[in-house]
Amino acid sequence: SSELTQDPAVSVALGQTVRITCQGDSLRTSYASWYQQKPGQAPVLVIYGKNNRPSGIPDRFSGSSSGNTASLTITGAQAEDEADYYCKSRDSSVQEVFGGGTKLTVL
Amino acid sequence: EVQLVQSGAEVKKPGESLKISCKGSGYSFTSYWIGWVRQMPGKGLEWMGIIQPGDSDTRYSPSFQGQVTMSADKSISTAYLQWSSLKASDTAMYYCARRSEYWIDGNLLSYYMDVWGKGTTVTVSS
Numbered sequence: 001s002s003e004l005t006q007d008p009a010v011s012v013a014l015g016q017t018v019r020i021t022c023q024g025d026s027l028r029t030s031y032a033s034w035y036q037q038k039p040g041q042a043p044v045l046v047i048y049g050k051n052n053r054p055s056g057i058p059d060r061f062s063g064s065s066s067g068n069t070a071s072l073t074i075t076g077a078q079a080e081d082e083a084d085y086y087c088k089s090r091d092s093s094v095q096e097v098f099g100g101g102t103k104l105t106v107l
Numbered sequence: 108e109v110q111l112v113q114s115g116a117e118v119k120k121p122g123e124s125l126k127i128s129c130k131g132s133g134y135s136f137t138s139y140w141i142g143w144v145r146q147m148p149g150k151g152l153e154w155m156g157i158i159q160p161g162d163s164d165t166r167y168s169p170s171f172q173g174q175v176t177m178s179a180d181k182s183i184s185t186a187y188l189q190w191s192s193l194k195a196s197d198t199a200m201y202y203c204a205r206r207s208e209y210w211i212d213g214n215l216l217s218y219y220m221d222v223w224g225k226g227t228t229v230t231v232s233s
Contacts, residue, residue, distance in 0.1 A: 030216060032217070033218070037152075043152065043204075043220075045219060045223075048209055048217070048219035049217060049219070050211070084151075086152050088154070088219070088220070093169070095154070095166065096154045097168075098151060
């Protein structure tokens, strides 16, 4: 079982704001990274560190962290944002672990 | 262009051995660890472990320790993932990814996987 907990599914109306969360003790001392995966495609890094976006990732994606919870926020969700989102951080043995993933539906 | 190119799809029988590859280009291959990630059909991502191609130092997730072997040949910028005896439960997509480090004020705060291969599908069936 994952040491990072995500809601299995979240939905958002087109153009609205959605927050996807990731909970785990390791997040108190380590930042999460976030990955977007569309069907049949490899994951893509969308947020890393405190709140950093790789080149090519739209600025509607942002990250934040508080206590044991990391969040990925999409401000003004677009149809193309519909995907699975995974957080990743360290686990208790200083290895790395993915959250279970959140399926985002854009209505 | 920085990229990781993975080997093609494999179909194997239970008990057979397999070695899949991941070739890096466009960057200094030995400057970054390479991670492997499993995704079983319809399931989430699982972190399997990482290898430093420069000296082949490896770290395995406890879930995969003893089940797979990671190796690398730095002379050809290629990392490998291998099985000595496949099981049906090894059927999955396997991704390699480059691991980068996030530092603030001299402190290493996290890792992230910034470059991914397209994946290698492994099907194990009798």
